[in-house]
Amino acid sequence: MSGKKTEKSYAEINQRIKKGEALVLTAEEMIDFVDENGEDKALAEVDVVTTATFGAMCSSGAFLNFGHCDPPIRMGRVWLNDVMAYAGLAAVDVYLGATEESEIKGLEYGGAHVIEELLAGRKVHLRATSKGTDSYPRKELDTYITLEDLNQAYLFNPRNCYQNYWVAVNSSDKMIYTYMGPLMARFGNASYSSAGQLSPLLNDPYYKTIGIGSRIFLGGAQGYIAWEGTQHNPVRERNQKGIPVGGAGTMAVIGDLKEMSTEYVRPASIEKYGVSMYVGIGVPIPILNKEMVRYTAVRDRDIDVTIVDYSGGVRDNPTLGQVNYEQLRSGTIVLENGREVPTAPLSSYNKARKIALELKKWINNGEFLLEKPVENLSTNSQFKILKEGAVPNV
Amino acid sequence: MCKKRLKLVFGPEIVGKPVTYNLIKKYDVIINVFQARVLPDEEGHMVLDIRGKNEESIKKSIKYLQSEGVMVDFLEKSISYNQDRCINCGACTGVCRSGALLMDQESWELIVDQDKCLLCEMCLSACSMKALSLELG
Numbered sequence: 001m002s003g004k005k006t007e008k009s010y011a012e013i014n015q016r017i018k019k020g021e022a023l024v025l026t027a028e029e030m031i032d033f034v035d036e037n038g039e040d041k042a043l044a045e046v047d048v049v050t051t052a053t054f055g056a057m058c059s060s061g062a063f064l065n066f067g068h069c070d071p072p073i074r075m076g077r078v079w080l081n082d083v084m085a086y087a088g089l090a091a092v093d094v095y096l097g098a099t100e101e102s103e104i105k106g107l108e109y110g111g112a113h114v115i116e117e118l119l120a121g122r123k124v125h126l127r128a129t130s131k132g133t134d135s136y137p138r139k140e141l142d143t144y145i146t147l148e149d150l151n152q153a154y155l156f157n158p159r160n161c162y163q164n165y166w167v168a169v170n171s172s173d174k175m176i177y178t179y180m181g182p183l184m185a186r187f188g189n190a191s192y193s194s195a196g197q198l199s200p201l202l203n204d205p206y207y208k209t210i211g212i213g214s215r216i217f218l219g220g221a222q223g224y225i226a227w228e229g230t231q232h233n234p235v236r237e238r239n240q241k242g243i244p245v246g247g248a249g250t251m252a253v254i255g256d257l258k259e260m261s262t263e264y265v266r267p268a269s270i271e272k273y274g275v276s277m278y279v280g281i282g283v284p285i286p287i288l289n290k291e292m293v294r295y296t297a298v299r300d301r302d303i304d305v306t307i308v309d310y311s312g313g314v315r316d317n318p319t320l321g322q323v324n325y326e327q328l329r330s331g332t333i334v335l336e337n338g339r340e341v342p343t344a345p346l347s348s349y350n351k352a353r354k355i356a357l358e359l360k361k362w363i364n365n366g367e368f369l370l371e372k373p374v375e376n377l378s379t380n381s382q383f384k385i386l387k388e389g390a391v392p393n394v
Numbered sequence: 395m396c397k398k399r400l401k402l403v404f405g406p407e408i409v410g411k412p413v414t415y416n417l418i419k420k421y422d423v424i425i426n427v428f429q430a431r432v433l434p435d436e437e438g439h440m441v442l443d444i445r446g447k448n449e450e451s452i453k454k455s456i457k458y459l460q461s462e463g464v465m466v467d468f469l470e471k472s473i474s475y476n477q478d479r480c481i482n483c484g485a486c487t488g489v490c491r492s493g494a495l496l497m498d499q500e501s502w503e504l505i506v507d508q509d510k511c512l513l514c515e516m517c518l519s520a521c522s523m524k525a526l527s528l529e530l531g
């Protein structure tokens with residue numbers, strides 16, 4: 001092909017994938033490729049860059065359809081291994097939220113753990129109650145199900161894959177327990193949670209190739225981006241490279257639970273906080289033009305992030321300056337006040353790397369084609385806070 | 395270096411004696427106190443790690459404690475690491491001050507060095523995968 005082309009299309013890239021000729025690199029490999037060969041050669045030769053993350057994604061859960069029993073029941077309240085699932089849908093549909101805790105075991109066991117048991121092929125205890133109606137006379141159900149028994153079981157996660165996040169510290173003089181893990185008193189440690197240079201939305205910071213309908217790696221299976229994620233906040237302050245310096249874009253994702261694996265979907269019990277679910281997500285980014293070459297060559301030192309003091313328990317926590325991911329990954333950062341603080345990640349870089357490599361393999365094998373989004377994620381939607389006490393207009 | 399975790403119970407009659415002071419002074423051991431409840435005229439409890447040059451120095455210090463009338467219980471515990479549950483996130487490394495838990499900066503896998511562990515138990519609450527636990531023996 002001609003080295004002068006400045007634009008590539010999805011169709012051309014997919015054509016090459018089908019022929020087994022596409023050059024696919026992980027986001028880490030892309031950094032080295034561009035360093036060694038320059039942007040022009042990268043545009044001419046690289047077709048796809050695979051990005052990934054494996055982190056705690058609380059806003060996750062599964063839609064399940066149990067099928068009808070005889071006599072039938074219109075499930076009003078439903079528990080799976082004593083974890084309540086939301087049944088305010090049709091007769092035998094529920095939504096099982098990942099963070100819902102067991103009524104017996106509390107935060108030791110929750111929706112995410114039930115999802116893991118289903119994925120592992122284990123039997124799950126299903127209990128349901130109902131008021132009983134003419135067409136659905138049954139009032140109680142107590143049985144066991146497996147993933148295979150269900151009609152549909154799909155993850156539908158309203159907010160995953162945060163584009164960057166905060167670094168959490170604690171300035172107070174007592175230890176606090178947060179969704180960012182335990183934070184020791186007097187800046188004893190700092191937690192951060194993004195996969196940095198491997199992270200999907202940091203490799204396409206203005207969502208030029210990411211949107212509704214994008215085919216992705218989700219939990220070990222092929223999935224899709226369904227919508228912009230809840231709290232999607234593209235207008236967050238950005239650095240010179242266009243990278244938002246805190247939590248910004250998000251995505252809602254969907255995929256068939258029956259094809260996923262416990263390798264990439266894991267329940268978590270966060271001490272004195274609650275249940276969460278680690279979800280593995282991989283997003284392929286087509287190298288359509290020079291702009292995408294530059295975005296996907298982003299590296300940890302280009303990614304700045306804001307340090308936030310979590311000790312106050314308030315919505316707008318005070319901030320303490322910025323650091324970049326290279327500094328975070330080194331294991332210590334120095335705060336504005338001169339304090340040296342040990343850092344630790346919450347998301348697994350090791351797993352993110354595995355996912356990026358796995359997705360690369362799928363594409364190389366011709367099993368996974370790129371899908372042009374039907375609509376890109378919004379770059380201007382506004383992020384609102386909840387205002388209390390407003391009088392309704394009658 | 396040799397380390398044992400002990401639980402000490404003092405009768406009210408010895409609460410006033412400088413037992414731990416003598417221990418450090420005479421037997422050249424390092425002690426790290428995790429819990430202590432020592433009040434005048436009450437039975438005292440203490441959980442501590444005692445570290446000495448070798449088994450012998452620890453044995454001697456325990457003998458001394460017993461000779462003073464302290465009841466000594468061994469807490470034979472260690473941190474156990476379940477690799478299958480571990481996702482190599484690294485969350486535990488941020489709270490481990492002893493260097494027993496570190497991330498390999500190349501592979502981003504967790505490296506566990508039991509010998510450095512001080513049994514402070516901080517990592518137990520940092521691991522949301524329950525990959526680290528406190529085991530007997």
Ligand code: SF4
Pocket residue numbers: 473489490491492493494495510511512513514515516517518
């Ligand atoms: S118990 Fe303390 S010293 Fe031992 S590994 Fe855990 S955090 Fe580190």
Ligand code: SF4
Pocket residue numbers: 479480481482483484485486487504520521522523524525526
């Ligand atoms: S916090 Fe738990 S899962 Fe994460 S690296 Fe440490 S042991 Fe492994």
